[in-house]
Amino acid sequence: MTLHPDWIVPDWPAPSQVRAVFTTRAGGVSSPPFDSLNLGDHVRDTPASVSANRKILHDALGVRPVYLQQVHGTRAIAIDRNTTDGAVADAAVSTQPGVACTVMVADCLPVLLTDDAGTVVAVAHAGWRGLQQGVLEQVFAGFNECFRPPAHARYERAATNSIASSTNASATMAWLGPCIGPQAFEVGPEVLEAFVSLHPGARVMFKPGAQGKWLADLAGLARLRLQALGITHIYGNDGSAAWCTVSNPSRFFSHRRDSVALGGSGRMAACIWLS
Numbered sequence: 216m217t218l219h220p221d222w223i224v225p226d227w228p229a230p231s232q233v234r235a236v237f238t239t240r241a242g243g244v245s246s247p248p249f250d251s252l253n254l255g256d257h258v259r260d261t262p263a264s265v266s267a268n269r270k271i272l273h274d275a276l277g278v279r280p281v282y283l284q285q286v287h288g289t290r291a292i293a294i295d296r297n298t299t300d301g302a303v304a305d306a307a308v309s310t311q312p313g314v315a316c317t318v319m320v321a322d323c324l325p326v327l328l329t330d331d332a333g334t335v336v337a338v339a340h341a342g343w344r345g346l347q348q349g350v351l352e353q354v355f356a357g358f359n360e361c362f363r364p365p366a367h368a369r370y371e372r373a374a375t376n377s378i379a380s381s382t383n384a385s386a387t388m389a390w391l392g393p394c395i396g397p398q399a400f401e402v403g404p405e406v407l408e409a410f411v412s413l414h415p416g417a418r419v420m421f422k423p424g425a426q427g428k429w430l431a432d433l434a435g436l437a438r439l440r441l442q443a444l445g446i447t448h449i450y451g452n453d454g455s456a457a458w459c460t461v462s463n464p465s466r467f468f469s470h471r472r473d474s475v476a477l478g479g480s481g482r483m484a485a486c487i488w489l490s
Contacts, residue, residue: 234489294314331387337354351444355387407429432454
């Protein structure tokens, strides 16, 4: 496996058999405004360039990424080596080596999950709609169904479903990738209300903006939802400027920044797999 030096490898204590990467816009063949590693086949880039870029990623990983048809929803699917591209879903879970759970983003938040024994991996595409509607809860439910704790923990898990869920959460770690940052994610009051109506504590992740708008911390909102599930080992995006897709045009694609100004934006990929 040879990854482009600009791509981001999560800094987290995942077991050695768990591999993960977040691509940047570096290392591909696409022309502006999709330069250069655009992996989205729905953004007006040339099909030949997208195909070449996907081959670059496949060759770099050494396993096949499974691409979803993402719809800003909450559906999570289990994948294996026989899963074809194009399933309508926004999250994927796998216990099978040789296939990469993959989501594409260009401002939305990618969330990676694994357990401390390295038996299951998952990825979720968490835009504000999917996050608010429960995509992390759905992918964690699928993650729990696949969860195989170490032998010494199985007795604890078998007691009740609630204990099982708690045990699984305590053994789960998450990594948050780049997304639109809290200094750039301007939303209307309806977005604030959508989150606060379900979780009043989410209000702290919104700061007043201009003209009745709010600045939302998407990664912070995801941390709250993960913590509510009992997942406390959370790494990656801390809301600082270095993680913001909008603020780093030379490194990240951004739909919000580029779609109007440049006529389009590419897509990056977050991938996680078992070796």
